[in-house]
Amino acid sequence: MKTFVIANQKGGVGKTTTAINLGANLALLGKKVLLIDLDPQANLSSGIGFSQQYDKQSWDNKSEPPYKSIYNVLxxxxxxxxxxxxxxxxNLFLVPSHLSLAGAEIEMVNMLTREQLLKKxxxxxxxxxxxxxxDCPPSLGLLTINALTAADKVIIPVxxxxxxxxxxxxxxxxxxxxKGINPNLSIGGAVLTMYDxxxxxxxxxxxxxxxxxxxxxxxxxIPRNVRLSEAPSHGKSIADYDPKSTGAIAYRKLAQEFIKRFA
Ligand SMILES: Nc1ncnc2c1ncn2[C@@H]1O[C@H](COP(=O)(O)OP(=O)(O)OP(=O)(O)O)[C@@H](O)[C@H]1O
Ligand SMILES: [Mg+2]
Known part of the structure; x- marks a missing residue:
């Protein structure tokens, strides 16, 4: 298994959109893919259709989350x-996130080998x-550090x-x-997003x-394409939501390039 981290501490650059649509297209090309949502915003989980069933139920943030997530792991x-x-x-699997992960960075601080929890x-x-x-949150905090420690390659959406x-x-x-604790790690590539x-x-x-x-x-x-921004609210990847859109074509090509590069 090769492990990739989609990282850029800048917000809203297309990390989650790339994780979902690259992952979905790799799966459609026959690869077994695991998406790991490491962002407390849990946009990846809902964008691929997972937590939407829960969002519709009413529950407050103080009660026990309705499902197990990466929080329970870390x-x-x-x-x-x-x-x-x-x-x-x-062929596309998910380890979901949950808002409770927002407190995890503080809870993890006192843990031994706190940056290696995800790797383990x-x-x-x-x-x-x-x-x-x-998929990482827009910061270089302990969650992103865990992802970088667990990964072989960094993919940077720009x-x-x-x-x-x-x-x-x-x-x-x-x-x-x-690299001091994970000598394996290198930059795998940069993806240009929202091109106009x-x-x-x-x-x-x-x-x-x-x-x-x-x-x-x-x-x-990846072009700026309104269909890409609509798809997550339907819990679908662009390949399902509008396979003929320019966004779908670009992410399919990206997945093909990805397989060639990391075969
Ligand atoms: N190519 C695109 N064309 C149009 N809209 C896009 C495109 N890529 C992403 N978006 C939209 O831009 C917003 C930010 O994208 P996304 O959530 O993927 O970024 P992010 O880097 O994961 O953000 P965050 O840092 O908050 O996690 C979303 O509303 C998304 O639907
Ligand atoms: Mg995101």
Whole structure:
């Protein structure tokens, strides 16, 4: 199994959209894929259709969560297999997140080997999986550190917007530091997201990002496409929601490129 972390501490750059749609397309191409939602916002879990059944029920945040999540794994030592669920796509599995994870960083601080909790849990996974893909919150806190410690490759989504490269130095620096405990780790690639062909700005960001990262930038550039932003509210990947859309085509191409690169 190869483990990938989708990271960028900047918010709203397309981490979760990329995790869902890259994961779904890899599964549709026959790979066994495990999506791990490591963000307390749990956008990946609801976007792939998991927690929506619970969101419709009314329950307050103080009561016991209605399902087991990555929180139980990291804080209570539950096994990954015990929180592992299937999705509507064959070969695509999910370890869901829950809002309770927001408190986990504080609860984890006093734990021994606190940055290795996810790595340990993944290493004990019994299911046979080709690719594990971890979706991170927009920060370089303990959750993202856990993901970087558990991963083989970092995939960095970069939004085609002003200040696209801002903060990336910090992410690369953190990655270098983590190599001390996880020598395996390297940058697997950068994905350009929300490209708008009508603007000169998008074009210039593409050039800047290519100058910065070189040829690890994936050739498939993800366009800004409203269908991509609608799909999660239906709990579907773009491949299910609108397979002919420009967003669906771009993520399918990205998955093909990904398999070639990480075969
Ligand atoms: N290519 C795209 N075209 C149009 N909308 C997009 C595209 N990619 C993402 N979006 C939308 O932009 C918003 C941010 O995307 P997403 O949630 O994937 O980013 P994120 O990096 O995971 O955010 P966060 O840092 O909050 O976790 C979402 O509303 C999403 O639906
Ligand atoms: Mg996200």
């Amino acid at each position: 804080v209570e030592g539950a096994s990954m297999s015990s929180v592992f669920v299937s999705t509507s796509i064959p 849990a993944i290493s004990q996974l019994k299911e046979s999986i080709d690719y594990a893909i971890i 939004q085609c917007e002003y200040f696209a490269l801002e903060g990336l130095g910090q992410l690369l620096e953190t990655t270098k530091l983590i 062909s009508r603007t000169k700005l998008s074009e210039s960001v593409v050039n800047d990002v290519k100058d910065f990262f070189g040829d690890i930038v994936f050739q498939s550039i």
